Amino acid sequence: MALDTATTREALLSVRDLTVAAEGGRVVLDRISFELKPRQILSVIGESGSGKTVLARALASWLSAPLHITGGEVLFEGRDLVSDPAHARSLAGREIAYVGGNPAGALDPTMTVGAQLVEKLRAVRPDIPAAQAREKAVRLLEAVKIPSAERRFHEYPFQYSGGMMQRAMIVDALISDPALLIADNITQPLDVTVAAQILKLMRELNENFSTAVLFICSSLPVACDAADEVMVLHAGRVVERQTPNALVVQPGHGYTRGLIEELPTLWEGGPEGRDTRQDREQAAIMSVRGVAKHYETRGKSGKALVQAVRNVEFDVFPGDNFGIVGESGCGKSSLMRLLTGLERPDAGSIFFENENVGEASPRRLRELRRRFQLVLQDPYGSLPPQSSIGSIVEEPLKIHRLGSRAKRRERARAALSEVGLADSLYDSLPTGLSAGQRQRLNVARAMVLEPRLLIMDETLSALDQTEQGKLLDLFERLQAQHGFTYIFISHDLTMVRRVCSRIAVMYLGETVEVAPNERLFFDPGHPYSRALLSAAPTLEERRYRPEDCLLEGEPPSPIDLPPGCAFAGRCPHAFDRCRRENPALRSRGGQALAACFLNDETPEEDRDE
């Protein structure tokens, strides 16, 4: 008994044999036990289905049917929450705060952010007067580095960007001075550079506000970055708990070992990559020159131009695996629509096999599409749910009036078997297919026309690590057999590092750098590329540190862009010229191009080979 009180006094949260089961008796969390000391940050990682989120919800008293706690106890400051739900509810939002992974939908869209922060504080601490609550909210918005917090206080959630909204939700959690913060996948929906800032912020807040944090996430590098200790959850059980360094060096459990081994690397394995030198004599299969596209939006303040794509230039050569990377809002998807002729550019030209896609007649465009095809991101929305798998694959052949009925069927079957889908699926509907199988089907549909160029728009981002690997192998095999050229549009640096031979980096509608794989990762020519690399989640020793590469802040809005270089506002090396003039892409030698004035200062002999 004496020992018992001693441990509970020390631990803020003490979970003992916590078991959660679904209605049918299926056990989701199996005798979870751990302790969390005040001010400690503990990461919880595990794959989807391992029970991470259920644990977070159980601790926040937020389990909903069919899940319920069937055993164990959760001692918070020595009092059991499982046997005393009323006490648990009174702690929710006050002593135990929760931040989720969906900041965009977390607040009422019809009320200002400030009003909701005040409402929340006064709901859990009615004794605080409204004026004081308001003052505190503004102070905390400043503390999480929301620019002009006083004004932002009166803005609505839809006027916040994703990263800012997540900061506001952190304020929402911390405003009641909780002892425990449960952060459930808070960086997942954010871009890497923004996520890195949020992580840094969370650590600072942990020091300043002495809040203990339970940091739940699915990425091992992020978990290791964020926490003092990492707890690994597998199939509803705690399989190990160690400090990040020890965990990476000496994983104790097979699951953790597998996780670490599977983790793709950015720099390890040397500068080999998948590099193939281009034969420059060969004509480019796709050549993009100075392409721009803007969209008109009508807001309350009148019409505005969104400059989605401003100045994109690159060449793709036959047999290339060309990557286009950038964060959300950089114009990747608008560019995809231009490359495939779904929309026409406002300026510039796109040549596919020496024919201008941007100016081709609709009829000619359809003929051209036989030779370049598109595979999309969403495995669910991109397939018609009412057509059988066979007819989905046959449809492109029908559209282009190729072959007889029997011939089409034969080709469709061949395509299905090539992507690894069973022949028996031919007549069934796509309803039962997994996300990975659906993407295989999408690939089959695209390649049945025997195109020369395949454009993959975030094709793999909806899949988990293992499935991604399998599909990448498939792409490689198909390339060897059919001589495809790929364009991968992606936000995932590790994927691009693994498969692409040359990579274009986009920032706010511009290609800021185009370079061969190894050159981009080992000698990036643009500060934004360095910032991206510094923020990429990895366990390796970083070549670039976020502190040196990225200033606080978020990309400017594509509606009113500052003059000069768009990255200048976040660039630690920006000087006067960057704010006046926008640099153009210039050769750095070795087929590498970058749009940055800093490169002008490098000695002449380095540049040309």
Added chain:
Amino acid sequence: MFIVRFLARRLLQGAVIVFLVSALIFTLLRVVPGDPVRLMAGGMAPEALIEQIAEDMGLRDPIYQQFGRYVAGVVQGDLGQSFVRPANGAAVGGASFDDSTRGERAEVWDLIAQTAPMTLQLALLAMAFALVIAVPIGVWGGLRPGRLPDRIALYLSSLFVSLPNFWLGIVLALLLSVHLELVPAIGYEGFAYTILPAFVLAIEIAPFIIRTLTVSVAGVMGQSFIDIAAVRGLTRNQIVFRHAIKNSSVPLLNLLGVQFSMLLGGVLVIEFIFDYPGLGLLTINAVMQRDFPLIQGIAIVTAAAFVLINIVVDLCATAIDPRLDY
């Protein structure tokens, strides 16, 4: 600034709509068979007199000329004079073409101005009744989708929607006025006369409100900001009354706008049954007497009311949900 541009744009659009409506009504009325002059002058009037009156009134001019004259009047606030109704308010109908006491004909604007407030009163009361009946049922159903309250809401609205209003009107008049003598039913001699027709109308509108509310409340309750509000520490009452109802009120507002416009346009059957002296009754009589200027006037006023109500609804919706952009 936003509000000025918004109003300028919408009022301009509204003016165009009203103009088109009046042009359409004007043309159609002159194309349909039946000579209004014959009705005005009475069956016994000689043919020559009819022609003379028609000439005097400009009814034999080309339609566009007539329309031009009419529009010129409307712009100055003159909706013209009734063909049939005398200004002194004597009985309608034109049996005696030579009755000098009836020479002065009634101004359309005055006729509408007398009846429109009555209809407005009826519509407002009907709306109030409908909201009192439907909002609690609808919200309750929306908070528990698929469960008993939701089903009660569904059954009640099916019941209400399948009651014919003329039948309900007559039955309630018999029950409440004749047998129980609680409220008066026929004609209008005071506010009490509005209650029964308003109630019958409310029963007619309530199902739409109930359905809209259950669906939108259930939709809002499923959204993540409601889900997470409890974890943030808000109480159930705060969640339902401050967030759920506010967010689900925009679809309701749109529905109310349409319903209210329809009520204002004149509730023909109900006003006829209860002999309620509103726009509806005026419309019925105007149509039966081929009183073209009156029909046109009612059409224009109704169209204008429709436009204005929609502007108000959209303004309210933007005030509730700032994301909306009209």
